Amino acid sequence: MVVDVERARAYAEALRELRAALDLAGDVSLADVLRFGDVVQPSRGPDAGDVDEALLRALVEEAAAAAVALREVEGERLRADFEARLDALAEELGRIEARAPERLVAERDRLREAVRALAEQDDVDEERLAREIAYLAEKWDIAEELVRFRSHIELFRETLAGDGEESVGKRLSFVVQEMHREANTIGSKANDATISQAAMALKEEIERLREQVENVE
Structure with missing residues (x-):
């Protein structure tokens, strides 16, 4: 510190002259003089600037390293959450895949009983019944949606493990949109309580994925 x-x-003398001119009582104190900011200034030795700059650089580097470490921890947390969501989606797809053929068998039996009741006889036109089942099988077919959904899960994982040359967040957001599209189609074709519940569970997990993807750059 330099005084x-x-x-x-000079300030003290000027204050005394001002007091005398205004006929004010009292004398000039040290506190009065120190109110002028340029009376006392920080020391600026030959190495002071270098020391301050080096300290500042060290603090900046430490803060940057801490920020990088924090992002890495957050990134691993997000990755673990994504993997858990993807596993949950795959599990729901498995439920749907297991139920889909059973649904057609159940519907075939239901139609057979309905036709038999209407005809009031035991004989059923099996050929016509087969055509009806084939029509329903085509109408309710979700095989393509299931295949595409699983490919979306793999693409999501590949994007997470990528080299980051493009915007990861933007690509993941696109994949999530495609997942939601497939889940909606599966739900609309369900006509079955088990598949409908699984489709709803898919959409709930997809929404959680979407919320987390918003945290990815």
Whole structure:
């Protein structure tokens, strides 16, 4: 710290003259002089600037390293959450895949009983019944949606493990949109309580994925 004595003396003399001119009582105190900001200034030795700059650089580097470490921890947390969501989606797809053929068998039996009841006889036109089942099988077919959904899961995982040359967040957002599209189609073709519930569970997990993807750059 450096005190400019000559400047302080000049301020003190000026204050005394002002007091006398205004006929004010009392004398000039040290506190009065120190109110002038340029009386006392920080020391600026030959190495002071270098020391301050080096300290500042070290602090900046430390803060940057801490930020990188925090992002890595957050990234691993997000990755683990994504993997858990993807596993849950795959599990629901498995439920749907297992139920889909059973649904057609159940519907075939239901139609047979309905036709038999209407005809009031035991004989059923098996050929016509087969055509009806084939029509329903085509109408309710979700095989393509299931295949595409699983490919979306793999694409999501591949994007997470990628080299980051493009915007990961933007690509993941697109994949999530495609997942949601397939889940909607599966739900609309369900006509079955088990598949409908699984499709709803798919959409709930997809929504959680979407919320987390918003945190990815």
